[in-house]
Amino acid sequence: MAGKPTVYDVAERAGVSIATVSFAFSQPQRVRKKTLDSVLAAAAALGYVPNASARGLAKGRTGAIGLYSFDHLLEVERDPVDELRAGDERLFPLYPDVVQRGVELECRRRGLALMLGSGGAGAGHLSAVVDVAGRVDGLIAFAGAAPVDALTRIARRIPVVELGGETRVTGARTVLVDHRSGMRRLVEHLLREHGHRRFTYVGVAGGTAESADRFGGYADALTAAGIPVDPPLDSRPGQEATTRAALAEARLPDVFVCATDQEALVVLDVLREAGVDVPGRVAVTGFDGILAGRLSSPPLTTVRQPMEAVGRTAVRLLVHSAAERSERSEEAGTPLPTEPVLRRSCGCRPPR
Amino acid sequence: MAGKPTVYDVAERAGVSIATVSFAFSQPQRVRKKTLDSVLAAAAALGYVPNASARGLAKGRTGAIGLYSFDHLLEVERDPVDELRAGDERLFPLYPDVVQRGVELECRRRGLALMLGSGGAGAGHLSAVVDVAGRVDGLIAFAGAAPVDALTRIARRIPVVELGGETRVTGARTVLVDHRSGMRRLVEHLLREHGHRRFTYVGVAGGTAESADRFGGYADALTAAGIPVDPPLDSRPGQEATTRAALAEARLPDVFVCATDQEALVVLDVLREAGVDVPGRVAVTGFDGILAGRLSSPPLTTVRQPMEAVGRTAVRLLVHSAAERSERSEEAGTPLPTEPVLRRSCGCRPPR
DNA sequence: GGCCGGAATCTAAGCGCATAGATTCCGAGG
DNA sequence: CCTCGGAATCTATGCGCTTAGATTCCGGCC
Numbered sequence: 001m002a003g004k005p006t007v008y009d010v011a012e013r014a015g016v017s018i019a020t021v022s023f024a025f026s027q028p029q030r031v032r033k034k035t036l037d038s039v040l041a042a043a044a045a046l047g048y049v050p051n052a053s054a055r056g057l058a059k060g061r062t063g064a065i066g067l068y069s070f071d072h073l074l075e076v077e078r079d080p081v082d083e084l085r086a087g088d089e090r091l092f093p094l095y096p097d098v099v100q101r102g103v104e105l106e107c108r109r110r111g112l113a114l115m116l117g118s119g120g121a122g123a124g125h126l127s128a129v130v131d132v133a134g135r136v137d138g139l140i141a142f143a144g145a146a147p148v149d150a151l152t153r154i155a156r157r158i159p160v161v162e163l164g165g166e167t168r169v170t171g172a173r174t175v176l177v178d179h180r181s182g183m184r185r186l187v188e189h190l191l192r193e194h195g196h197r198r199f200t201y202v203g204v205a206g207g208t209a210e211s212a213d214r215f216g217g218y219a220d221a222l223t224a225a226g227i228p229v230d231p232p233l234d235s236r237p238g239q240e241a242t243t244r245a246a247l248a249e250a251r252l253p254d255v256f257v258c259a260t261d262q263e264a265l266v267v268l269d270v271l272r273e274a275g276v277d278v279p280g281r282v283a284v285t286g287f288d289g290i291l292a293g294r295l296s297s298p299p300l301t302t303v304r305q306p307m308e309a310v311g312r313t314a315v316r317l318l319v320h321s322a323a324e325r326s327e328r329s330e331e332a333g334t335p336l337p338t339e340p341v342l343r344r345s346c347g348c349r350p351p352r
Numbered sequence: 353m354a355g356k357p358t359v360y361d362v363a364e365r366a367g368v369s370i371a372t373v374s375f376a377f378s379q380p381q382r383v384r385k386k387t388l389d390s391v392l393a394a395a396a397a398l399g400y401v402p403n404a405s406a407r408g409l410a411k412g413r414t415g416a417i418g419l420y421s422f423d424h425l426l427e428v429e430r431d432p433v434d435e436l437r438a439g440d441e442r443l444f445p446l447y448p449d450v451v452q453r454g455v456e457l458e459c460r461r462r463g464l465a466l467m468l469g470s471g472g473a474g475a476g477h478l479s480a481v482v483d484v485a486g487r488v489d490g491l492i493a494f495a496g497a498a499p500v501d502a503l504t505r506i507a508r509r510i511p512v513v514e515l516g517g518e519t520r521v522t523g524a525r526t527v528l529v530d531h532r533s534g535m536r537r538l539v540e541h542l543l544r545e546h547g548h549r550r551f552t553y554v555g556v557a558g559g560t561a562e563s564a565d566r567f568g569g570y571a572d573a574l575t576a577a578g579i580p581v582d583p584p585l586d587s588r589p590g591q592e593a594t595t596r597a598a599l600a601e602a603r604l605p606d607v608f609v610c611a612t613d614q615e616a617l618v619v620l621d622v623l624r625e626a627g628v629d630v631p632g633r634v635a636v637t638g639f640d641g642i643l644a645g646r647l648s649s650p651p652l653t654t655v656r657q658p659m660e661a662v663g664r665t666a667v668r669l670l671v672h673s674a675a676e677r678s679e680r681s682e683e684a685g686t687p688l689p690t691e692p693v694l695r696r697s698c699g700c701r702p703p704r
Numbered sequence: 705g706g707c708c709g710g711a712a713t714c715t716a717a718g719c720g721c722a723t724a725g726a727t728t729c730c731g732a733g734g
Numbered sequence: 735c736c737t738c739g740g741a742a743t744c745t746a747t748g749c750g751c752t753t754a755g756a757t758t759c760c761g762g763c764c
């Protein structure tokens with residue numbers, strides 16, 4: 001007992017067996033009041049703190065769930081003085097941050113501990129996601145944050161929810177969000193209210209199921225209006241570069257429809273830099289509904305998705321599928337709704 | 353092996369002992385290349401995921417640190433449709449959210465797993481903080497989130513950093529922030545640039561060390577200017593109520609100096625509701641520099657503190673004090689800087 | 705070919721807790 | 735006072751892994 005006190009120390013001090021100590025903490029009603037008191041007193045006197053590793057090992061469960069996410073542009077290391085001058089809304093909160101918040105809220109509500117992990121400098125042979133997976137009873141992972149084979153492997157042991165699922169991980173569930181209709185309604189607005197005809201889509205069309213859905217909604221609306229659908233401007237490697245190319249060719253469309261708010265904000269930057277008026281000369285729209293889009297100038301028209309609800313739903317799915325581990329439905333009921341939000345960048349709402 | 357594969361299963365399949373399997377993962381250089389490959393192949397084939405509980409138990413360390421925080425106004429349970437209509441900046445991110453982000457960033461950088469826990473419906477006799485403490489190698493706790501005696505107890509086992517320390521927990525460290533001079537400089541600004549003479553402080557004067565520092569800086573500046581320092585308007589129980597009282601008595605000061613942005617925002621609400629012009633009739637200032645203060649109307653003059661750096665520093669302190677567990681310095685070098693941010697609510701910057 | 709020493713591998717002993725199953729306690733009933 | 739049965743408590747074991755210390759392997763050397 002030189003080090004940290006254990007059940008043995010508490011038991012000895014209280015004059016009972018370790019089993020009784022264990023019961024005192026986990027099933028107090030099984031222990032006589034008097035015994036309980038003496039155990040708790042001994043524990044308090046010794047400063048006993050139950051060791052969760054031992055508990056987890058013995059029970060086979062940890063009582064925690066995990067959230068595995070990106071290194072999303074987080075390498076920003078800066079000193080406090082820089083931070084004091086910063087305008088942080090372009091960095092935080094972004095989409096994953098709000099989803100994470102939803103996860104946190106739901107865990108809190110259910111009394112679950114939440115273990116956060118993220119990619120990057122993993123320790124050993126396996127991705128760091130495996131490390132997190134070994135610590136929890138269920139795992140939520142952002143698509144792309146972890147290798148698919150690692151997730152597949154993990155899904156054989158514990159319930160997994162993949163957010164924004166790319167390749168559907170075998171045995172994993174996902175949270176459905178109605179990206180398609182949100183994007184369709186946004187484009188319909190652009191067609192009807194603003195009379196736009198020349199569209200350029202910025203972002204990847206395929207890849208994750210979400211990307212595909214968004215592009216699908218875009219294509220649906222255009223097709224219904226009899227407008228041919230051009231391939232998207234891939235924004236991945238050098239985001240600015242592609243947009244600049246479109247500018248250089250002097251082939252500005254009526255509107256840039258972007259797959260995400262973050263991409264749209266980059267487009268806005270490039271256009272501002274080039275002296276192109278938004279929305280006067282060209283409109284720009286995003287997707288997600290992050291705070292930065294409300295604060296940009298012009299404020300960004302977008303499609304808002306219930307990011308917090310995505311996180312909450314993920315936790316519920318996890319808990320649910322842990323309960324009835326029998327059949328593994330891949331999907332989860334009704335998709336969460338999305339909603340176009342009209343701001344200045346599409347030409348709605350005049351500047352004050 | 354009906355359930356989850358263990359080292360035994362991997363060892364059997366690879367034709368080695370469990371020790372070799374263990375070495376293959378933790379000290380690969382100790383194992384011959386050929387052996388290593390066969391172990392990893394077996395592990396992959398079986399879908400082996402190391403059990404962190406067992407590892408933690410055997411090693412005596414978990415490799416994770418914990419962050420324990422408030423239930424800060426988080427009981428907001430709402431459905432996705434409500435969320436789509438929400439203006440969330442009054443809820444997120446607040447002070448603890450940004451600090452948490454700093455903690456996350458630093459953990460990520462160091463390859464530490466982060467365990468999140470928070471008060472509320474605890475499981476058993478002890479606060480939930482003990483549950484979290486049992487899972488980690490070090491704990492960061494917001495002051496007030498956990499009972500002091502529980503923290504004291506925990507600090508006997510693992511390093512603890514208390515943020516915004518109230519009663520100094522024995523053996524715990526804390527992150528120092530220079531609230532005092534920030535507040536002093538803000539008040540000096542109000543005195544010199546705006547000529548305010550009649551001040552009302554909103555918030556608690558004592559309690560946590562931080563509160564005391566803030567009020568101290570306020571008092572310093574007033575005293576230096578020869579202005580008597582009235583006791584603060586305690587804002588705790590019914591925040592609006594107290595401010596309303598000040599209004600009702602028609603004794604509006606020149607400026608409400610609030611201890612936090614959140615309190616200042618409430619004051620702004622009450623004043624707006626009462627039709628009192630800010631900053632025309634009375635000025636209002638806050639403290640912290642949360643995003644909501646930038647978005648309020650009028651935008652809130654405040655003192656910004658480097659919240660993210662607070663989180664990062666906390667992690668560093670933890671890692672540091674885990675390393676040299678010998679002497680326990682209670683403090684941590686130079687305090688982090690703070691900086692007044694002048695916006696409209698104090699009368700600076702005309703409305704566009 | 706036999707011997708030697710370091711590298712590779714294995715054996716065995718916990719780590720702190722939960723929990724079947726065994727044992728003891730204790731009050732009620734006879 | 736004795737018996738009986740449920741409640742209270744205890745004994746014993748295992749959870750999956752790490753790691754001293756023991757053992758075996760193997761190439762180089764005499």
